[in-house]
Amino acid sequence: MNFAIGVFDLFAYTIPGALYVAFFGYLGTKLHILTAASIGGVPTVALIVVIVVLSxxxxxxxYPLGEALERIVPRRRSRNAPEEFLRRTPEAEGRPFLKENTHLLLGALQLHDKEVAADVTRVRASGLMVRNCAPPLLFGAVAAIVEIFAGKHPFIAAGFAVLFLLASLTLVTQSRKFGLWAGMKTLELCFWIPEIDEKLAAPQNDKASKIPATETSTQPPSTSPVTPPNR
Known part of the structure; x- marks a missing residue:
């Protein structure tokens, strides 16, 4: 049986999960649940497989923790990928593909050229990795704050608390930049896809052609006799 991890899985899940494994390993060591004797008896290959799967x-x-943290951390400024793209490429004004969701456009890009779309996928995966690494670092900051009062080196623990907290907030900010870059890259590549505007504009034209005509009055015609004009 072959076990393979793709680039997206590695960046978005496995690398952030490794930080969670390290954090729980730290807690297990502090609580004397994990010891060198208990880990030393496990074969190296089996230990690596367990760590990768757990990660x-x-x-x-x-994964939802990263989404929640991104919503909680305030934004300094809101940047929209289509607006930023139009600012840099004004000749794309009015093109239908700019009105579509970037995820839909990424699907079109993958159908057109998978190798080119892989660049966008790597940027998105990098952004998710950076964002999902923020929560375990925040947990590390909380653990360092506890070590200030419970540990033997409060000043070192305080330094790590500040470092982990700043790193966590910085990662959330950087993940938003990666998201913007991925959206911009998607729009830039879709700009050169032949006939993409015609394909996206076709459903809108079909809807416009199927608009029902305005119905006339449903009342029956009057049956009253017509009075002849006076002579």
């Missing part, structure tokens, strides 16, 4: 599962299960 993927934890990264997948903790």
């Amino acid at each position: 993927f599962l934890l990264g997948y299960l903790a």
Whole structure:
């Protein structure tokens, strides 16, 4: 049986999950649940496989935490990919593909050229990796704050608390930039796809041609006799 992890899975789930594994490993060591003797008896290959699988599962299960943290952290400014693209490429004004969702455009780009679309996928995966790495670093900051009062080196723990907290907030900010870059890259590549505007504008034209005509009055015609004019 072959076990393979794609680029998207590696960046979006496995690498952030490895930070969760490290955090829980730290807690297990502090609580004396994990010891060198218990880990040393496990074969190296089996230990690596367990760590990789746990990293993927934890990264997948903790995915909503990254989304929640991104919503909580305030934005300094709101940047929209289509607006930014139009600012840099004014000749694209009025083209139908700019009105579509970038995920739909990415699907069109993948159908057109998978190798080119892989560049956008890597940027999106990098942004998700950066965002999903923020929560475990925030948990590390909380653990460092606890170490200030419970540990033997409060000043070192305070330094790590500040470092982890700033790193967590910075990662959320950088993930938004990756998202903007992925959207911009998608629009830039779709700009050169032949006939993409015609394909997207066709459904709108079909809807316009199927608009029903205005119905006339449904009342029956009057049956009253017509009075002849006076002579």
